[in-house]
Amino acid sequence: MPDPSQSQPHSHLGSLAIIAAVVAIGAGAFAYTAGWLSPGRLTPTKLVGALAPPDGPALGHRRNHAKGICFTGIFDANGNGTALSRATAFVAGQYPVVGRFNLGTPDPSATDATVRVRGVGVQISTPDGDVWRMAMIDPPIFPVATPQAFYELLEASKSKDPEVMKAFAAAHPEFAAFGKWATTAPWTASYAEVAFNSLNAFIFTDGGGADHAVRWSLAPQAPVTPISAPDLEKLGPNHLEEDIMDRVSKAPQRWTMVLTQADPSDPTSDPTKAWPPERRTVQAGTLVVQKIEVEADGPCRDINFDPTVLPHGIKVSDDPFPAARSAAYAKSYDLRTSEASYYPRTAGSTKP
Amino acid sequence: MSRTNTEFTALQRSLHWLMAICILAMLFIGVGMVSTIGRQYTPLLATHKTLGITILVLALIRLVVRFIYGAPALPVDLPEPMKLAAHLSHLALYALMIGMPLIGWAMMSAGAYPVVLYGQIRLPAILPQSDSLHTLLWNAHFYLAFAFFALVLLHVAAALFHALVRRDGVLQTMLPVGNNDVPLKPQRNEH
Numbered sequence: 001m002p003d004p005s006q007s008q009p010h011s012h013l014g015s016l017a018i019i020a021a022v023v024a025i026g027a028g029a030f031a032y033t034a035g036w037l038s039p040g041r042l043t044p045t046k047l048v049g050a051l052a053p054p055d056g057p058a059l060g061h062r063r064n065h066a067k068g069i070c071f072t073g074i075f076d077a078n079g080n081g082t083a084l085s086r087a088t089a090f091v092a093g094q095y096p097v098v099g100r101f102n103l104g105t106p107d108p109s110a111t112d113a114t115v116r117v118r119g120v121g122v123q124i125s126t127p128d129g130d131v132w133r134m135a136m137i138d139p140p141i142f143p144v145a146t147p148q149a150f151y152e153l154l155e156a157s158k159s160k161d162p163e164v165m166k167a168f169a170a171a172h173p174e175f176a177a178f179g180k181w182a183t184t185a186p187w188t189a190s191y192a193e194v195a196f197n198s199l200n201a202f203i204f205t206d207g208g209g210a211d212h213a214v215r216w217s218l219a220p221q222a223p224v225t226p227i228s229a230p231d232l233e234k235l236g237p238n239h240l241e242e243d244i245m246d247r248v249s250k251a252p253q254r255w256t257m258v259l260t261q262a263d264p265s266d267p268t269s270d271p272t273k274a275w276p277p278e279r280r281t282v283q284a285g286t287l288v289v290q291k292i293e294v295e296a297d298g299p300c301r302d303i304n305f306d307p308t309v310l311p312h313g314i315k316v317s318d319d320p321f322p323a324a325r326s327a328a329y330a331k332s333y334d335l336r337t338s339e340a341s342y343y344p345r346t347a348g349s350t351k352p
Numbered sequence: 353m354s355r356t357n358t359e360f361t362a363l364q365r366s367l368h369w370l371m372a373i374c375i376l377a378m379l380f381i382g383v384g385m386v387s388t389i390g391r392q393y394t395p396l397l398a399t400h401k402t403l404g405i406t407i408l409v410l411a412l413i414r415l416v417v418r419f420i421y422g423a424p425a426l427p428v429d430l431p432e433p434m435k436l437a438a439h440l441s442h443l444a445l446y447a448l449m450i451g452m453p454l455i456g457w458a459m460m461s462a463g464a465y466p467v468v469l470y471g472q473i474r475l476p477a478i479l480p481q482s483d484s485l486h487t488l489l490w491n492a493h494f495y496l497a498f499a500f501f502a503l504v505l506l507h508v509a510a511a512l513f514h515a516l517v518r519r520d521g522v523l524q525t526m527l528p529v530g531n532n533d534v535p536l537k538p539q540r541n542e543h
Contacts, residue, residue: 012516015513015517016517018512019513019516023508026504026508033387034387035383042389043387044388044389130466302464303464304464309465312472316391316394318391322394323390324389324390324393327385327386327393328389337484338483
């Protein structure tokens, strides 16, 4: 039984101080965890904000790879991929695909020939309910090794002072390989001729439970005809979308999915470093693009091609990018869905 | 329902403290994950979804248990406004324990995200994709999370107030270890 004398008001001050301290410590820990006490923390909001051009983002659109066109088709798996992963998508069969060809720009109305990086988002669904989403681009390596460096690259590339970009390149020698690709690799005049690369390494788990580090590519089956950027520009600002609509209306377009298995000595956490070309590859199947639809009311519009949406049998590796991309893509999706009224939907759309 | 008991049953106390750990972890994981782009984001998100559904299931069980066993009466000398605050805050806590996981699940559904828990458990979508619903639910999930944490702090402060200032045995009704020898003292007249 407590002594009644201890319950007198004057002795409550200590108790109230304890209560106040407990609440303050709790609130402080929460604020710290939320990043409010760490203004230097690279948050999804900061990273996505850095993607915006100087005059602000295109409201209602993806914050990067904003120009794109939807497709549907199938992934025709040949069964070979089961050697590396037990994902159902690798079991021989045909699985529905929704995807999106896109340009690596925050401007949804950019001229095709002004955008060096092209991408594709792909979603493969299997009858067991698994969903595999991927977002791939056409350079063979990523420009920088860490998400922090990517943020710095975005900031540096927006600077009007050319010394800033020079300083960035000097501090990030790995950037040179991407720079070489960007300035010397041939362009093409069709999405159907583009090879897309996962760049990030993922861990594939096979039926026996063994893990394999894998990167993958979509290699075009269409013959590739190089073209210069000025010649591409002459074809018009939206040639890539017109071309892929035309091609697919005549015949399905195909890409071979090539899985590349790392040796134990290969870096899995650094997408600026290509793995040696002699590494084991597995042709797992064919992406068949059967129908093109404009994005405005197309089936890809409402999908966030988050590369960490993975089926049973594939998981993230120590590569820091998939997590950073997932966090940033989610922020982009949150923003654009809240700005849906700014997005020009075509008449006849049933979606709100 | 209205069994006259002086403390919560062992089952109720177990559920309370298990859920206390889950909910605190949940709130910290939530604010932590949305403010990071680090490698931990992916496992935190998977944990957040799994823990959220766990809390939903536990809260529903707890609600049933509460209807069966009831709760010890508050001290009769507790001022009416404090009794009202206690009842309303407990009601709000139950609403959030059940509502927040459902809002999160619905938000993922409205964003066309697959909802996959630990062990590759797949949950069905409970809403079709919708930009407006996704935005509404996102805002609800975000702001209610802070309200939830504020309510948890209030709950802790109130429990300590009962234990340290009023010394009325209310905290003892929910302590993890039984305290049958410390009954409620409804007739305190110390002032």
